[in-house]
Amino acid sequence: MATKRIGMEGSFAIAEAVKLANADVVAAYPITPQTHIVERLAELVANGELNAEYIPVESEHSAMSACLGSSAVGARTFTATAGQGLELMHEVLYVASSLRLPIVMTVANRALSGPLSVWGDHSDVMATRDCGWIQIFAENVQQVFDLVLCAFHIAEDPSVLFPTMVHVDGFHLSHVIESLYLLEQEEVDKFLPKYHHPYALNPDKPVTIGAFGPPNIYTETKKPQDIALRASKKVILQVWRKFSELTGRYYSPVESYKAKDADVLLLVMGSFSETAMMAIDKMREEGQKVGLIRLRLWRPFPFDEFRQAVAQAQLLIVLDRALSFGGPTGPVCSEIQAALYPLETRPKIISFVGGLGGRDISVPTFEDIIRRGMAKAKQGRLDELEMIEVRE
């Protein structure tokens, strides 16, 4: 195993993982803050370091469409996008999951227009919540590298065959340089099986892919799709376990930090979790029983792991980095409420929204969120969605 730590930008670490996975086709269209990923991949192909076809398509809609084609013919396929690009792909995303094409995509999460913002938040992710992809959040550059490699393994497993997104906060992760451990090619070759789609397009064994479904059969195609996506969690866990045996780095669907004996839990997703940990540390020093929950697996939603992780807490404060305009709370918080509602005993839930359009959340702000959440819970103000640090 590579034991040397090297410094690398998040985007380059993603490209490195794609190279080590020996991807066959990359079809992509540039958009900030995803650009460094696809530029680096183009460079690797141009230098013969990655033996792949790079398709410089004319739009994200075509990027994802080209990925459908290459994946359907049996080629290991990668793309990356962000914000508006993800939205332009929207209708194609559903086709990828419905046709069971294991495309791997990193999304350098970005706010949505308008006003135009190239900076990070989770508005783009949340708009694609129900598109049937496996969705995984990374928190630092090491995780980005690891999770992209694992994504190929998960997506292409014959019992899974679902496209997979790895979410990487725009700029906060795509553009930071951090130290990480890479893997050797031989290690990756041993870890990652070859991609073989059982129904790939081939004249020797003609198949019809993407037939039209009248009302008497559409539902029968959707139920197995949902069952299969839920069942993919088993494989996700297996792959992460196998990866930990190789690297000693362990991933789980719900990650906790100082949460075991905590009365109050904060829930975040993505790169902000590391700042949130510092706030937890500080408050712990002050004797407060607070902890952190980080949702790594967004789809399929890890109900069991999540319910278990928050079972002992009295209060759960959820920070969303996206709005659901006119909706009940932030989109993640709504899911959390739904996930806990059937339980007899459950923590109280408070919803905050912040970190929109690239606005940072500092350690003191996280502390403030937790304190305010506690105060609101005491006052019984559970039905309020609060946007933090908004200038009036």
Next chain:
Amino acid sequence: MESLAIYAPRLVTTKEYLASGHRACSGCGEVLAVRLTCKALGRNVIIVNATGCMEIVSSQLPYTSWEVPWIHTLFENTAAVASGIEAGIKVLSRKGGYSQKTKVVAMAGDGGTMDIGLQALSGALERGHNFIYICYDNEAYMNTGIQRSSATPFGASTTTSPAGKISIGQTSWKKNMPAIAAAHDIPYVATACTSYPFDLMNKVKKAMKVEGPAYIHVLSVCPTGWRLPSDLTIKAGRLAVETGVFPLYEIEAGKYTLNFDFPQLRPVEDYLKLQGRFRHLSKEVVAQIQERVKAEYAKLKRKVIQGS
């Protein structure tokens, strides 16, 4: 078999790659064109089909009419999906994971090609993928109920360009899609029509030999949408060619060839009067169309004479 046209029809394969039992309307020119295309293509192809009549009539779950590998995903992305398949085959062949020389063939209607799919098509042609793109032009969005497209001819009544008290129906002239394809400087562009089956199959065979993008634009008579008795499909296609409304030509490496020349074009009225979609047209409008057809035909002939 260099040129199917000079051999007897019985030399055409009896093998069907588009099985019968599909759900096309009777007299459908599009399904006939696809069937003939498939005969010319043979088995070593992967077909990418846009949303539209062809996809709907040939693929209703749990059945399929396709005896060759076939994929449908969306309406506007056919050329992009074909790009991905072509690139996939290329890299897998290089890495030893694919062992035959398969031609990728994209198929779409006029809407899927000239309107909503134009960007994806332009991108794929410009990038130079090795594939054939065939537009089956029935001159409207037939699948959704005869709405106008940019291929709908001037004066035609459709459900979104209806003829009315103060409208003649479609008020714009048909977009010249073969010229747009040719403007990408691709090796092969052709027009064809089901009423000239050997010419159509010949052109498909030619396109198969091309390295790089080939574009074929097939006029596909639609009795349902054109308000035409279903036994007149072939006749209407012939008249479209003989009146100069839809000339059959090829552009090979920029060089124009007119495959059927008519020194004396038949009057467009012979073509228009067969079809209910033109029934409302006044003599003046018919004359206007006649003028336009003449001028366009002369323009095409000049290109043929000049060679490009």
